[in-house]
Amino acid sequence: MTPASKELPRPATGAEVGERGTGDLARGLSLGYLAMLPLFAAYEWALVAQAGARRNTAELLGDLALRPLAERAAYVRWAVLALAAPLALWSARRRGARVRAGVARIVLEGAAFALLLGPLLVAAMAALGDVLPKLDVSWSPVGAAPGGAQAALVFGGAAWEELVFRVGAYSALFVLARRLALGTGLAGGASRALAELAGLCGSSLAFALLHFEACSAWLGGGGLEFDPALFTWLALAGILLGLLFRLRGPGVAAWTHGLFNLALWIGIDPDVLA
Numbered sequence: 001m002t003p004a005s006k007e008l009p010r011p012a013t014g015a016e017v018g019e020r021g022t023g024d025l026a027r028g029l030s031l032g033y034l035a036m037l038p039l040f041a042a043y044e045w046a047l048v049a050q051a052g053a054r055r056n057t058a059e060l061l062g063d064l065a066l067r068p069l070a071e072r073a074a075y076v077r078w079a080v081l082a083l084a085a086p087l088a089l090w091s092a093r094r095r096g097a098r099v100r101a102g103v104a105r106i107v108l109e110g111a112a113f114a115l116l117l118g119p120l121l122v123a124a125m126a127a128l129g130d131v132l133p134k135l136d137v138s139w140s141p142v143g144a145a146p147g148g149a150q151a152a153l154v155f156g157g158a159a160w161e162e163l164v165f166r167v168g169a170y171s172a173l174f175v176l177a178r179r180l181a182l183g184t185g186l187a188g189g190a191s192r193a194l195a196e197l198a199g200l201c202g203s204s205l206a207f208a209l210l211h212f213e214a215c216s217a218w219l220g221g222g223g224l225e226f227d228p229a230l231f232t233w234l235a236l237a238g239i240l241l242g243l244l245f246r247l248r249g250p251g252v253a254a255w256t257h258g259l260f261n262l263a264l265w266i267g268i269d270p271d272v273l274a
Contacts, residue, residue: 027247027249028092028095028249029167029249029250030091030092030095030097031092031097031103031106031251032249032250032252033088034085034089034092034099034102034103035110035251035254035255036251036254037081039156039158039254039258040081040160043156043157043159043160044074045156046149046150047074049148049149050149050153053149053153055221056221057211057219057221058160058161058164058165058210059160059164060221061164061219062163063077106251106252107255109248109256110253110254111256111259113244113256114255114256114257114259114260114263117240117241117256118260118263120240121233121237121240125229151266154258154261154262154264154265155258157258158254158258158261159254162254163250165204166241166245166250167245167250169199169202169203169206170202170203170242170245173195173198173202173203174199176198177198178192178195181195196246200246201239203238203242204238205238207235207237208231208234208237208238212226213225241256
């Protein structure tokens with residue numbers, strides 16, 4: 001899922017955590033993927049349970065290669081997700097991870113950071129209050145009446161967004177920017193900082209833009225009407241989730257994202273936690 005390179009962000013490679021503690025192992029992709037499996041399962045269940053449900057844009061992006069398979073694409077996607085699980089389990093155990101404890105730690109960290117994400121976003125938006133209109137954060141990530149399948153789409157779709165925008169886009173932009181910087185003779189530390197900034201900002205902008213119909217209509221998944229305040233909210237969320245990915249790994253970022261989306265969906269206003 002992430003190109004093997006020592007230049008990738010630490011949480012995406014897992015290459016340097018084999019001899020470290022459980023906390024560092026939790027930052028790797030293998031254990032993170034295992035922790036993300038309930039989110040993937042919830043999302044796939046929702047698509048089956050609710051015919052014609054609006055699919056997540058990130059999942060549609062990941063599914064582009066399977067479109068020629070038409071109705072069989074879902075079965076191939078399920079097979080890929082299922083086959084990746086034993087590979088991730090083998091990789092995590094090979095690095096000495098205590099899988100159950102590691103997954104539990106990822107889920108608990110995700111829950112804790114989900115509580116912090118809202119207040120941080122509210123504070124950031126308040127700081128921009130003179131520039132942007134007030135944002136109503138009760139908007140729906142799915143756009144339909146509440147229900148079990150809709151909640152599962154909101155919760156589970158976060159795993160696809162973390163996989164595509166953080167594990168995929170962040171890492172790809174990091175590698176590209178690092179190689180370009182090194183090619184121009186920029187020193188190692190400076191090139192790495194530039195690459196981190198490119199990965200963080202580029203992936204966050206893509207994450208925000210693809211929530212809007214103007215940018216995602218070609219995927220056939222619908223989207224939101226563009227709004228400057230909402231775009232800023234989503235871009236800031238992308239930055240915070242990108243930092244979580246960078247520092248705590250994809251599993252923590254996915255659980256934080258999923259639980260926060262679920263809280264918004266059931267009507268919890270982040271202002272109450274601020």
